[in-house]
Amino acid sequence: IFSVKVYVKLNHNSPPILCLTNHLRNIELIDPIFQWYGPGGSLSSENSSVEIAPTGTLILKHFNLSGAYNCSIVYKLTAMQLHKKHIIKYLIYAYSDPKIYYEFTVQYHAAPCNSSQNASFRKALLQLLSKLVARLPCEVKLIKSECHNVKMQRGGIQNEIFFTFSVAPLDRGKHKCQQRACTASHRLSKAKHLIKRFFKRQVKVRGTCSEPLPDIYYIDGTLKIVSVDRCYPGYGINAAVHPDCPECC
Incomplete structure (x- = not known):
């Protein structure tokens, strides 16, 4: 029997899962008896994480246990007929959204690598x-x-600091909202724009300044940005196995 795949976000409630086929939904059933089974055995509404309606519809609360879930329905089509039995099979998967963040790499002309100036600058830049x-x-x-000593092309040696840092959206906590501006991806995109502008302004300001260059300054053109999607331990993305949820962990 073909198993229907259902995807439920980790620690969220499932959608209503039917214990009926399309055919059985459209006919009268006499004395139907519904029984659900999960990876741990028989399911009952006595369990606070399970809700089963009189019509056999199942809702799994705070879902976190992926696996095979089967529903058995015993019924009659007429009062005189013998009971019939039908089994409906589901594969229900708990999924989480990937952790999305940007990874930035950037280079700065530096003071000598053993100088405390570099450490102070690093702290100030991150702030x-x-x-x-x-x-x-x-x-x-x-x-x-x-910090590295870099032999320049057709030039001497200079000190450079290679920075790698990440930028990730934080949970909005009590300030949740449904507007597009509140989504993690939108906020992350805005953060990327602000940081790119921050480094561009450094180049622009330096170009209009007549004073000698400081010991530590941003090297134009070294900013690189990579988008990273990673699943939490124990989860992975497999679009071939889960085409209905190709970006789910």
């Missing part, structure tokens, strides 16, 4: 970037900061 996206709200995290 500026965090403040820039705090209202969205998004979070900036430093992944890596390394």
Whole structure:
């Protein structure tokens, strides 16, 4: 018997899941008896995480247990007939949305690699970037900061700091709303725009400044941005197996 696939967001309630085929929905059934079975055995409304209606419709609450769920329906079409039995099979999957964030890499001309100036600048830069996206709200995290001596093409050696940091949307908590501007993807896109503009302005300001360059400054053209989608441990994306939920974890 073909199993119907159903996808339920992790720790959310499932949609109503029917214990009827399309054919059985459209005819009268006498003395129907519905019984659901899950990965752990028989299901009952006595369990607070399960709700079964008199019509056999199942709702799984705070769902977190993927697996095979079967419904058995015993019924008569007429009072004189013998009972008939039908089994409906489901494969119900708990899924989560991937954790989406941007990973930024950027290079700065630096003071000597053993200088405390570099550490102070790193702290100040992260504070500026965090403040820039705090209202969205998004979070900036430093992944890596390394100082290297770089031999320039047809030139001498200079010190450079290689920064890698991530920007991810934070849960809005009590300030949830349904507007598009509130979605994680929209807020993340806005954060990317603000950070790109931040680095472009550094180049523009430096170009109009007649003073000597400071020891530490952004190297134009080194900003790189990568979008990252990652599932939580124990979850993965497989569009071939789950074509109805191709971006689900």
